[in-house]
Amino acid sequence: xxxxxxxxxxxxxxxxxxxxxxxxxxxxxxxxxxxxxxxxxxxxxxxxxxxxxxxxxxxxxxxxxxxxxxxxxxxxxxxxxxxxxxxxxxxxxxxxxxxxxxxxxxxxxxxxxxxxxxxxxxxxxxxxxxxxxxxxxxxxxxxxxxxxxxxxxxxxxxxxxxxxxxxxxxxxxxxxxxxxxxxxxxxxxxxxxxxxxxxxxxxxxxxxxxxxxxxxxxxxxxxxxxxxxxxxxxxxxxxxxxxxxxxxxxxxxxxxxxxxxxxxxxxxxxxxxxxxxxxxxxxxxxxxxxxxxxxxxxxxxxxxxxxxxxxxxxxxxxxxxxxxxxxxxxxxxxxxxxxxxxxxxxxxxxx
Amino acid sequence: xxxxxxxxxxxxxxxxxxxxxxxxxxxxxxxxxxxxxxxxxxxxxxxxxxxxxxxxxxxxxxxxxxxxxxxxxxxxxxxxxxxxxxxxxxxxxxxxxxxxxxxxxxxxxxxxxxxxxxxxxxxxxxxxxxxxxxxxxxxxxxxxxxxxxxxxxxxxxxxxxxxxxxxxxxxxxxxxxxxxxxxxxxxxxxxxxxxxxxxxxxxxxxxxxxxxxxxxxxxxxxxxxxxxxxxxxxxxxxxxxxxxxxxxxxxxxxxxxxxxxxxxxxxxxxxxxxxxxxxxxxxxxxxxxxxxxxxxxxxxxxxxxxxxxxxxxxxxxxxxxxxxxxxxxxxxxxxxxxxxxxxxxxxxxxxxxxxxxxxxxxxxxxxxxxxxxxxxxxxxxxxxxxxxxxxxxxxxxxxxxxxxxxxxxxxxxxxxxxxxxxxxxxxxxxxxxxxxxxxxxxxxxxxxxxxxxxxxxxxxxxxxxxxxxxxxxxxxxxxxxxxxxxxxxxxxxxxxxxx
Numbered sequence: 099x100x101x102x103x104x105x106x107x108x109x110x111x112x113x114x115x116x117x118x119x120x121x122x123x124x125x126x127x128x129x130x131x132x133x134x135x136x137x138x139x140x141x142x143x144x145x146x147x148x149x150x151x152x153x154x155x156x157x158x159x160x161x162x163x164x165x166x167x168x169x170x171x172x173x174x175x176x177x178x179x180x181x182x183x184x185x186x187x188x189x190x191x192x193x194x195x196x197x198x199x200x201x202x203x204x205x206x207x208x209x210x211x212x213x214x215x216x217x218x219x220x221x222x223x224x225x226x227x228x229x230x231x232x233x234x235x236x237x238x239x240x241x242x243x244x245x246x247x248x249x250x251x252x253x254x255x256x257x258x259x260x261x262x263x264x265x266x267x268x269x270x271x272x273x274x275x276x277x278x279x280x281x282x283x284x285x286x287x288x289x290x291x292x293x294x295x296x297x298x299x300x301x302x303x304x305x306x307x308x309x310x311x312x313x314x315x316x317x318x319x320x321x322x323x324x325x326x327x328x329x330x331x332x333x334x335x336x337x338x339x340x341x342x343x344x345x346x347x348x349x350x351x352x353x354x355x356x357x358x359x360x361x362x363x364x365x366x367x368x369x370x371x372x373x374x375x376x377x378x379x380x381x382x383x384x385x386x387x388x389x390x391x392x393x394x395x396x397x398x399x400x401x402x403x404x405x406x407x408x409x410x411x412x413x414x415x416x417x418x419x420x421x422x423x424x425x426x427x428x429x430x431x432x433x434x435x436x437x438x439x440x441x442x443x444x445x446x447x448x449x
Numbered sequence: 450x451x452x453x454x455x456x457x458x459x460x461x462x463x464x465x466x467x468x469x470x471x472x473x474x475x476x477x478x479x480x481x482x483x484x485x486x487x488x489x490x491x492x493x494x495x496x497x498x499x500x501x502x503x504x505x506x507x508x509x510x511x512x513x514x515x516x517x518x519x520x521x522x523x524x525x526x527x528x529x530x531x532x533x534x535x536x537x538x539x540x541x542x543x544x545x546x547x548x549x550x551x552x553x554x555x556x557x558x559x560x561x562x563x564x565x566x567x568x569x570x571x572x573x574x575x576x577x578x579x580x581x582x583x584x585x586x587x588x589x590x591x592x593x594x595x596x597x598x599x600x601x602x603x604x605x606x607x608x609x610x611x612x613x614x615x616x617x618x619x620x621x622x623x624x625x626x627x628x629x630x631x632x633x634x635x636x637x638x639x640x641x642x643x644x645x646x647x648x649x650x651x652x653x654x655x656x657x658x659x660x661x662x663x664x665x666x667x668x669x670x671x672x673x674x675x676x677x678x679x680x681x682x683x684x685x686x687x688x689x690x691x692x693x694x695x696x697x698x699x700x701x702x703x704x705x706x707x708x709x710x711x712x713x714x715x716x717x718x719x720x721x722x723x724x725x726x727x728x729x730x731x732x733x734x735x736x737x738x739x740x741x742x743x744x745x746x747x748x749x750x751x752x753x754x755x756x757x758x759x760x761x762x763x764x765x766x767x768x769x770x771x772x773x774x775x776x777x778x779x780x781x782x783x784x785x786x787x788x789x790x791x792x793x794x795x796x797x798x799x800x801x802x803x804x805x806x807x808x809x810x811x812x813x814x815x816x817x818x819x820x821x822x823x824x825x826x827x828x829x830x831x832x833x834x835x836x837x838x839x840x841x842x843x844x845x846x847x848x849x850x851x852x853x854x855x856x857x858x859x860x861x862x863x864x865x866x867x868x869x870x871x872x873x874x875x876x877x878x879x880x881x882x883x884x885x886x887x888x889x890x891x892x893x894x895x896x897x898x899x900x901x902x903x904x905x906x907x908x909x910x911x912x913x914x915x916x917x918x919x920x921x922x923x924x925x926x927x928x929x930x931x932x933x934x935x936x937x938x939x940x941x942x943x944x945x946x947x948x
Contacts, residue, residue: 318815
């Protein structure tokens with residue numbers, strides 16, 4: 099009789115390092131079906147999606163620009179996930195940061211740029227923290243599931259933004275539901291000439307590196323990792339679990355807030371309801387694909403930005419819908435999770 | 450009469466552990482058969498094999514002389530076997546009748562009145578007093594157990610397995626349960642009752658099979674035996690191997706003083722009922738008892754993980770704060786947790802695990818001092834012979850080496866008090882000896898050691914004084930030199946000490 103046995107056994111190191119590659123290959127194999135359906139050759143599509151953007155200077159700059167918000171939300175989500183706090187609310191926290199940043203920016207007339215931008219960053223970080231505070235307190239006091247509360251608060255935040263933009267902040271000149279434009283001295287400097295890569299990219303990289311340092315080299319970071327890996331043992335070892343998780347949740351919210359500051363200060367220069375096409379949710383994908391490690395998060399933010407940029411090329415050249423990039427991201431997440439799971443088991447055939 | 454169930458040479462291994470080792474077991478119709486043994490003796494494993502939950506590695510099961518392969522509970526039920534677990538599988542919002550019929554409806558459409566009539570008939574025919582239309586969530590524990598029994602009977606069971614049925618019951622309900630079991634017996638049913646309480650064995654059973662460490666150590670007619678004889682079989686040999694700890698003269702001041710602890714669990718059960726004990730410096734006090742008599746709760750309180758309802762603990766005269774693990778280790782209490790995987794973080798490195806309990810000593814302004822962390826790890830790895838590099842992930846280590854991490858970080862800093870809970874559970878002989886030696890070293894140093902273990906032999910081997918825990922309080926104390934295993938066994942199982 100053929101006997102199939104599934105054992106829990108971690109994969110060898112070489113296999114673990116290959117995981118991202120396997121996930122990407124499987125994902126593109128799956129997505130090929132859709133591409134064929136859209137009437138294009140999968141090989142051309144892969145070229146347009148993954149290679150073509152890298153061959154052109156302006157497209158390379160676009161990738162950095164597109165990576166900026168999702169790197170920040172990715173870092174934000176990772177900080178929380180590392181200690182087992184599932185913050186799904188980066189989207190709302192991003193908008194909270196954007197609101198405060200827009201307010202500071204609009205009122206920053208006459209301030210030196212350094213001060214104006216500094217104040218926007220601080221205000222945005224604080225706003226993200228404040229918006230993250232309620233679910234974090236509910237979690238630590240009453241054990242209310244943060245997945246539900248943070249997720250639902252995203253919708254609440256969208257309504258707040260909409261109320262602001264249709265009420266007090268409606269642009270007096272155009273009548274559009276968008277805030278007044280922020281002062282010129284509050285607008286982020288552009289890093290690469292003739293591109294939209296702005297200061298936010300540096301802030302995102304610095305955030306990622308700081309969090310990297312924090313997780314690896316500080317007591318706080320070690321304790322967060324300990325809590326995430328084994329909550330009960332962490333408690334046994336005397337780590338104040340609730341307090342640490344609360345702090346991590348607030349830091350997470352603050353960093354997500356910075357993503358909102360970057361979009362207002364570096365891209366749009368005003369607040370609009372469609373500021374983020376789901377950067378907060380993409381952050382979850384970025385953090386998960388990056389295995390909650392900062393090098394991984396940085397790489398996956400760049401990779402997803404590449405796919406986003408590539409989808410535009412593919413759309414232009416091959417007439418496949420731009421939504422292809424959303425499908426690829428979602429498929430990539432699912433495939434990666436599946437590969438990570440399978441990676442923990444070994445299937446044996448035998449008698 | 451030929452046996453209705455016959456299990457022959459049943460062996461079941463879980464990794465390195467042999468839970469059942471060539472067990473023979475049989476039961477006849479109309480018999481109540483007690484399966485007696487300490488926790489971990491293999492009783493539940495054997496019965497789960499009979500109920501199709503586990504597959505034996507070798508051995509066979511016969512029902513009415515016919516060999517059967519039971520690969521799922523559904524098959525066991527079809528073969529007339531019923532199982533009443535300690536944890537009821539009932540839907541609280543459904544009525545008794547609905548719960549009984551659930552999964553055995555008979556047709557795709559439900560006929561509520563016919564259904565409850567049929568359930569009522571089943572109950573009446575067995576003289577089970579129960580309102581079949583009552584909502585299960587409102588019933589008492591004893592009544593819910595009756596629903597579970599009714600469920601098994603409704604499925605035409607001929608052999609009923611009851612897993613520690615009295616553990617959840619109040620005394621009055623126990624008598625009622627036994628009456629029910631006798632009625633079933635009168636109908637020719639076979640009942641297997643898993644227990645570690647001797648008084649129950651004598652109250653209800655005709656035959657007893659005693660398991661110890663996965664093997665059958667005795668199968669006797671109940672009336673031909675005595676509580677003392679069974680207790681002895683259950684816990685092991687009558688005389689102990691040469692105790693490793695033979696010098697009981699030392700008497701320092703009391704270092705650990707536990708006074709009148711009372712603790713109620715979340716479900717309202719009294720787990721500790723006025724437990725008091727004291728341990729002097731240079732003394733090992735062993736807490737003997739069958740699992741589930743309050744040991745875990747005592748350990749939780751002493752290691753800073755739980756707070757009692759009332760009572761006090763002092764360490765060297767200073768009150769021990771509750772629910773504050775940090776403060777407990779600051780009072781120089783070394784803690785060896787019951788479950789070592791709840792004391793070590795498997796996905797962190799050995800060196801991180803060796804410093805986390807006293808992380809303050811390894812940071813400068815919140816920044817980890819990697820050199821000191823590494824030096825600490827190297828010193829402890831050498832001193833405690835841990836077979837690992839400082840940067841290895843803890844979960845890649847063997848159980849013995851993981852336990853050494855715990856020993857190293859807790860005993861490495863000259864503790865005043867040692868709380869050692871199941872310190873050798875699941876360890877091989879070499880690692881066990883190592884742990885014992887380390888505990889004895891601490892005794893020599895003058896630390897007060899409280900050893901909580903389900904392994905009675907370990908307690909006899911190491912203790913200067915033995916206390917027996919039963920139902921949340923100390924049922925008796927023995928000095929090591931005049932500890933008698935039959936008396937300890939009797940106290941552990943709730944029988945009277947000199948019966």
